[in-house]
Amino acid sequence: MSRNNADRLIKIIKRSAICAGICVLSDVLIMVTAVSVTSDETLLSTLSSVYDINMVVTTASVFFSFESWRKIFVAPFASCLSSQTSVHTQKNSTSATNVEIHNV
Numbered sequence: 001m002s003r004n005n006a007d008r009l010i011k012i013i014k015r016s017a018i019c020a021g022i023c024v025l026s027d028v029l030i031m032v033t034a035v036s037v038t039s040d041e042t043l044l045s046t047l048s049s050v051y052d053i054n055m056v057v058t059t060a061s062v063f064f065s066f067e068s069w070r071k072i073f074v075a076p077f078a079s080c081l082s083s084q085t086s087v088h089t090q091k092n093s094t095s096a097t098n099v100e101i102h103n104v
Contacts, residue, residue, distance in 0.1 A: 012067060019065040023058050030054040 034050055063069050 015067075016065045019061040022061045026054050026057040026061075 030050055030053065034047055037050075038047065063072055066072060
């Protein structure tokens with residue numbers, strides 16, 4: 001295995017281990033929170049909101065574990081961003097190029 005592939009593999013393993021640790025930590029924190037606030041007066045919606053937060057953290061951690069996580073997050077919004085933003089370039093008097101972004 002080449003040095004470049006070994007470095008890439010180490011980065012993937014580190015990123016996956018960190019994301020798994022975040023998942024475990026959020027699960028434990030949410031479980032402790034749910035147990036500590038659970039009483040007869042606790043609304044079911046409050047508990048479901050706590051578990052919803054855990055689901056968001058876990059889902060984000062799974063996405064961050066991928067090497068191409070930036071592409072995964074941006075892909076659903078790529079068509080919206082490209083159709084709503086137009087980029088115009090123009091030359092100024094000093095011959096430098098200025099880039100202006102206009103929202104449509």
